[in-house]
Amino acid sequence: MAMTLRQNGFSLIELLIVISVVAIIMAIGIPGYRQYLMRANRADATAALLRISAAQERFYLQNGRYAATQQELEAAPPAGLGTGKTERDFYVLQLQPNAGGPAVGFIASATARLGKAQSDDTECWVFMVDELGQHTAFNQAGDPNNQRCWD
Incomplete structure (x- = not known):
């Protein structure tokens, strides 16, 4: 009468194969x-x-000019309109008057905040918009990258 042993569990080779397949999938997916x-x-x-x-x-419309600073825009209504920061705090917001002053226009910019997840986004480092609604974006080297960033 031959005695057969029943194997329970996985062999070391099978376990190593599964671990390496998972590692390859993660290396591609992450x-x-x-x-x-x-x-x-x-x-x-x-x-x-x-x-x-x-x-x-x-x-x-309320003041006959654009806000010159972000603090002026963030002041309590009716003077300001409480815009605050970006929702997830990935960007630093800046507001400055246009070359002609606050009566003529403004330029608002959002720059990736250092130390946050977006600081690794080298393609779209700075976003800008002006009083005419013109959108511009720049990569980390300072080159324009409007098409890719604002889509």
Whole structure:
């Protein structure tokens, strides 16, 4: 009578194969997912700039000029309109008067905040919008990158 042993569990080779397959899948998937997150987080900057642009237009209607500083725009209504920071705090917002002064226009910018996830987004480092609604964006080297960033 032959005795057969029944094997329970996995062999070491099978376990190593599964671990290496999972490692390969993660090595391929994580960088792609990270790029996806950076593209999705750009909406934080564009939404904040469009909100500032709308607040500036309301401020202009109330005061006959654009707000010269972000603090002036963030003051309590009716003077300011409480725009605040970007929702997820990935970007630093700046507001400055146009070359002709606050009576003529403004330039609002959102720059990737250092130390946050978006600081690795070298394609779309700075977003800008002006009183005419013109959108511009620059990569980390300072080259224009409008098409890719505002889409």
